Amino acid sequence: xxxxxxxxxxxxxxxxxxxxxxxxxxxxxxxxxxxxxxxxxxxxxxxxxxxxxxxxxxxxxxxxxxxxxxxxxxxxxxxxxxxxxxxxxxxxxxxxxxxxxxxxxxxxxxxxxxxxxxxxxxxxxxxxxxxxxxxxxxxxxxxxxxxxxxxxxxxxxxxxxxxxxxxxxxxxxxxxxxxxxxxxxxxxxxxxxxxxxxxxxxxxxxxxxxxxxxxxxxxxxxxxxxxxxxxxxxxxxxxxxxxxxxxxxxxxxxxxxxxxxxxxxxxxxxxxxxxxxxxxxxxxxxxxxxxxxxxxxxxxxxxxxxxxxxxxxxxxxxxxxxxxxxxxxxxxxxxxxxxxxxxxxxxxxxxxxxxxxxxxxxxxxxxxxxxxxxxxxxxxxxxxxxxxxxxxxxxxxxxxxxxxxxxxxxxxxxxxxxxxxxxxxx
Amino acid sequence: xxxxxxxxxxxxxxxxxxxxxxxxxxxxxxxxxxxxxxxxxxxxxxxxxxxxxxxxxxxxxxxxxxxxxxxxxxxxxxxxxxxxxxxxxxxxxxxxxxxxxxxxxxxxxxxxxxxxxxxxxxxxxxxxxxxxxxxxx
Numbered sequence: 001x002x003x004x005x006x007x008x009x010x011x012x013x014x015x016x017x018x019x020x021x022x023x024x025x026x027x028x029x030x031x032x033x034x035x036x037x038x039x040x041x042x043x044x045x046x047x048x049x050x051x052x053x054x055x056x057x058x059x060x061x062x063x064x065x066x067x068x069x070x071x072x073x074x075x076x077x078x079x080x081x082x083x084x085x086x087x088x089x090x091x092x093x094x095x096x097x098x099x100x101x102x103x104x105x106x107x108x109x110x111x112x113x114x115x116x117x118x119x120x121x122x123x124x125x126x127x128x129x130x131x132x133x134x135x136x137x138x139x140x141x142x143x144x145x146x147x148x149x150x151x152x153x154x155x156x157x158x159x160x161x162x163x164x165x166x167x168x169x170x171x172x173x174x175x176x177x178x179x180x181x182x183x184x185x186x187x188x189x190x191x192x193x194x195x196x197x198x199x200x201x202x203x204x205x206x207x208x209x210x211x212x213x214x215x216x217x218x219x220x221x222x223x224x225x226x227x228x229x230x231x232x233x234x235x236x237x238x239x240x241x242x243x244x245x246x247x248x249x250x251x252x253x254x255x256x257x258x259x260x261x262x263x264x265x266x267x268x269x270x271x272x273x274x275x276x277x278x279x280x281x282x283x284x285x286x287x288x289x290x291x292x293x294x295x296x297x298x299x300x301x302x303x304x305x306x307x308x309x310x311x312x313x314x315x316x317x318x319x320x321x322x323x324x325x326x327x328x329x330x331x332x333x334x335x336x337x338x339x340x341x342x343x344x345x346x347x348x349x350x351x352x353x354x355x356x357x358x359x360x361x362x363x364x365x366x367x368x369x370x371x372x373x374x375x376x377x378x379x380x381x382x383x384x385x386x387x388x389x390x391x392x393x394x395x396x397x398x399x400x401x402x403x404x405x406x407x408x409x410x411x412x413x414x415x416x417x418x419x420x421x422x423x424x425x426x
Numbered sequence: 427x428x429x430x431x432x433x434x435x436x437x438x439x440x441x442x443x444x445x446x447x448x449x450x451x452x453x454x455x456x457x458x459x460x461x462x463x464x465x466x467x468x469x470x471x472x473x474x475x476x477x478x479x480x481x482x483x484x485x486x487x488x489x490x491x492x493x494x495x496x497x498x499x500x501x502x503x504x505x506x507x508x509x510x511x512x513x514x515x516x517x518x519x520x521x522x523x524x525x526x527x528x529x530x531x532x533x534x535x536x537x538x539x540x541x542x543x544x545x546x547x548x549x550x551x552x553x554x555x556x557x558x559x560x561x562x563x
Contacts, residue, residue: 003443004446004450007446007447007450008450010447011450011451011454012454014451015451015454015455015458019458069466070465070466070469070470071469071470071471072466072470073470073471073473074466074467074470074471074472074473075482077483079485086463089459089462089463090456090459090460090463093455093458093459093462094452094455094456094459097451097454097455097458097459098451098452098455100451101448101451135447135451136443136444136445136446136447136448136451137444138444138448139444143522144448164485165485165486165487166485166498167486167487168485169497169498169500173504176504176508177503177504177507177508180507180508180511181511183511183515184510184511184515184518187518187519188514188517188518188521191518191521191522191525192525194522194525194528195525195526195528195529198526198527198528198529199526200522200526249486249487249488255485255486257470258470259462259465259466259470260463260466262462262466263459263462263463391561392560392561392562395507395559395561396559396561399510399559400554400559403514403550404550407543407547410521410525411540411543414528414536414539415536417528417529418532418533418536421529
């Protein structure tokens with residue numbers, strides 16, 4: 001029962017944060033567009049307390065937008081498929097929210113012995129009940145992400161079809177065609193990462209990156225390909241021909257009003273968040289940072305742990321006169337090596353700073369949030385920097401550049417692994 | 427560390443415990459989406475009958491009168507793209523298990539996959555030369 005309560009709490013938190021992130025990103029986007037393109041954004045909405053007006057740096061406008069959307073006239077087209085028309089915004093919003101199910105967003109939390117949460121390095125997996133900070137740990141991992149992300153296409157296609165409007169239909173078709181094209185490049189861009197991590201499970205990918213190095217350093221091309229495809233999948237500005245207002249009014253959601261339109265818009269912003277989270281998990285080390293372990297910070301340099309006899313002898317020969325070495329007590333091999341190890345430890349430094357468990361969890365969570373926030377910021381930056389591409393340019397980029405590049409990435413990765421590592425046999 | 431899809435790492439996670447939360451999050455997201463939809467439907471004022479008419483109910487085409495049937499003829503390119511998607515997405519699916527097991531398969535595995543990939547690359551080049559990927563014309 002506790003398992004299901006934990007799962008429910010995690011799900012409620014994640015979905016709640018994602019839905020609110022849509023409103024917050026709306027605010028961030030307004031601020032950013034005002035700054036980058038010299039636009040005067042909406043600047044009137046305020047909360048009045050005793051005659052004083054609080055704008056909260058414009059954050060009130062996101063709330064006002066939500067309220068306005070709810071009380072908009074509930075209009076529906078007279079012709080067209082009523083059922084599919086009502087289903088479309090729901091189908092468009094649900095998949096991006098579900099994507100987060102397999103993403104590990106923090107280190108494992110040990111919940112027993114709550115009193116000892118505050119003393120450093122107490123928990124062991126054998127003694128404590130664990131709460132993995134991941135909604136579910138599926139064996140199929142990334143495949144789940146592709147399956148659910150693929151379902152997102154249906155929402156915009158349905159909306160375009162059911163609205164019974166030429167522009168909507170064109171927008172829906174463009175959306176479906178574009179997302180389908182970039183799904184191919186997206187799927188192939190991760191094969192190189194699978195070859196290196198030898199798994200499709202996201203928690204193991206994070207573990208591999210903790211043990212070795214971040215994915216972006218072994219799969220730079222894969223990172224770029226996946227990032228571009230992910231931006232194309234969100235159908236935002238450089239790739240927003242499905243809703244290009246200069247051609248199709250508003251594309252597949254032309255005939256939607258109020259919160260029904262808001263569901264498409266917030267679905268898009270949630271997709272920005274989830275795609276950033278996926279990128280962070282697969283390529284940027286998830287919730288890790290360098291020298292960060294499940295106990296705290298540990299800087300351990302190679303010299304401190306592995307000392308060969310030759311190096312030890314050489315080192316001892318040069319250090320027998322250092323202060324602290326007492327030759328009068330008789331020099332044995334054991335005392336020499338002990339002194340040698342101490343000296344190495346002090347010279348090379350193995351610096352260990354253990355934190356209480358709660359601090360480890362908070363820092364891990366913070367790492368993930370900061371990296372994701374950085375990538376979200378980059379996506380918004382791209383959105384306000386680049387002009388819209390033409391449709392033929394988008395299709396050309398997807399099929400004639402990203403797809404061949406992804407195939408080449410697979411071959412190069414394979415050759416490099418075999419050339420440097422050799423077939424490992426397991 | 428041979429772990430095909432990592433099945434043996436956390437044996438305590440049964441099928442119910444692995445996929446139960448998936449159904450929970452789908453249910454929760456559906457609840458949120460349906461709640462938003464219900465809010466829009468319940469709170470939004472309905473269209474007044476006297477407002478109904480030609481101006482309210484024709485499909486919006488930038489303000490000009492609608493130019494006829496809504497289901498226009500569409501470019502065949504969209505269908506071509508859909509077919510190509512099926513071909514290449516299945517290719518990607520075949521690459522996943524191979525990629526996970528790649529370090530065990532070694533050079534032989536790379537050579538075998540090269541044969542498979544070259545067939546599909548020829549297919550891609552054929553489509554390319556035939557102009558199936560061109561949207562300009």
